[in-house]
Amino acid sequence: MHFTEREIFALVHGLLIGGPFLLAFAGGLVALDGLRADYMTPQGIATQVRRLRLGTSVMALMAWLIVLIGTWILLPWYREDTPDSPRSILLSSPDTRDWHEFADVWKTHVAYMSPILATAAAALVVYYGPRLARDRSLRNLVLALFLGAFAVASLAALIGSLVTRAAPLR
Amino acid sequence: MTTVYDPPRLEPDEAAIAAEDARPSGPAAAVVLAAGLGCFALGLLTVLTVASGGFSDAMTFSERVGDLAGVTSIATIVFFASWIGLALAWRRANPALPRVAAAAGLLIALGLVGTFPPFFNLFD
Numbered sequence: 001m002h003f004t005e006r007e008i009f010a011l012v013h014g015l016l017i018g019g020p021f022l023l024a025f026a027g028g029l030v031a032l033d034g035l036r037a038d039y040m041t042p043q044g045i046a047t048q049v050r051r052l053r054l055g056t057s058v059m060a061l062m063a064w065l066i067v068l069i070g071t072w073i074l075l076p077w078y079r080e081d082t083p084d085s086p087r088s089i090l091l092s093s094p095d096t097r098d099w100h101e102f103a104d105v106w107k108t109h110v111a112y113m114s115p116i117l118a119t120a121a122a123a124l125v126v127y128y129g130p131r132l133a134r135d136r137s138l139r140n141l142v143l144a145l146f147l148g149a150f151a152v153a154s155l156a157a158l159i160g161s162l163v164t165r166a167a168p169l170r
Numbered sequence: 171m172t173t174v175y176d177p178p179r180l181e182p183d184e185a186a187i188a189a190e191d192a193r194p195s196g197p198a199a200a201v202v203l204a205a206g207l208g209c210f211a212l213g214l215l216t217v218l219t220v221a222s223g224g225f226s227d228a229m230t231f232s233e234r235v236g237d238l239a240g241v242t243s244i245a246t247i248v249f250f251a252s253w254i255g256l257a258l259a260w261r262r263a264n265p266a267l268p269r270v271a272a273a274a275g276l277l278i279a280l281g282l283v284g285t286f287p288p289f290f291n292l293f294d
Contacts, residue, residue, distance in 0.1 A: 072232075075234075075236075109285040116209055116245075120201045123198075124201065127193070128198065130186075137268065144275075
């Protein structure tokens with residue numbers, strides 16, 4: 001069993017950071033949606049806010065790491081000007097051309113919205129803290145940013161895995 | 171007989187809640203609008219790189235990465251710089267958060283459209 005350097009970075013990008021990042025969204029969404037003063041004691045709110053502050057901040061950091069690794073480490077390998085690079089392979093046939101020209105190009109651009117939106121959500125959680133439990137409109141704003149980050153990250157992850165299936169990075 | 175004003179005493183929790191509620195919305199509005207501006211910049215720069223070869227060359231900070239290097243770096247700078255700038259400008263202000271959120275939502279939607287290949291390829 002052997003992994004090339006490129007495969008290791010692809011795994012770190014997609015699975016080791018990307019996987020937990022997407023999974024953490026589920027926990028974050030439940031924690032944010034359940035952060036209501038009607039349902040929780042002040043101590044419960046304080047504990048939950050501490051977790052959310054840490055969790056959303058770490059997630060924002062993970063989102064930045066994922067896009068930075070993708071852009072500055074994996075993309076140069078993907079678009080290498082050699083006949084066996086994934087980009088060259090995809091562009092070599094009309095049947096696979098769209099995997100690069102539509103799918104990969106869209107993914108690499110739109111993915112940057114995820115860390116931006118996740119950072120904004122984390123900043124609001126850090127700034128407002130327990131007030132999110134009492135203010136429904138603020139909580140909904142954080143949820144909207146958080147869901148936006150999740151939607152973009154999921155889309156990029158799905159497209160990324162399909163492109164990798166069509167032309168793996170080796 | 172004189173009456174001495176005795177201010178109402180807040181319980182510790184009530185005092186903390188009052189302090190939280192007194193926080194201005196400016197710093198929060200700053201990051202929300204900055205997110206909108208960052209996403210919009212991403213879409214706009216993507217369209218411009220397709221529309222102009224010269225602009226694409228200018229965005230090619232790294233030959234190995236291509237023009238995506240400049241597009242994403244500048245969009246990231248727009249996000250953080252506008253966040254810092256707006257947070258300083260609005261640090262004690264109370265802009266209406268729903269309006270700021272609506273403006274940011276529009277900017278994010280425009281940014282999303284700008285990064286969609288069938289849209290930006292219209293400018294090729």
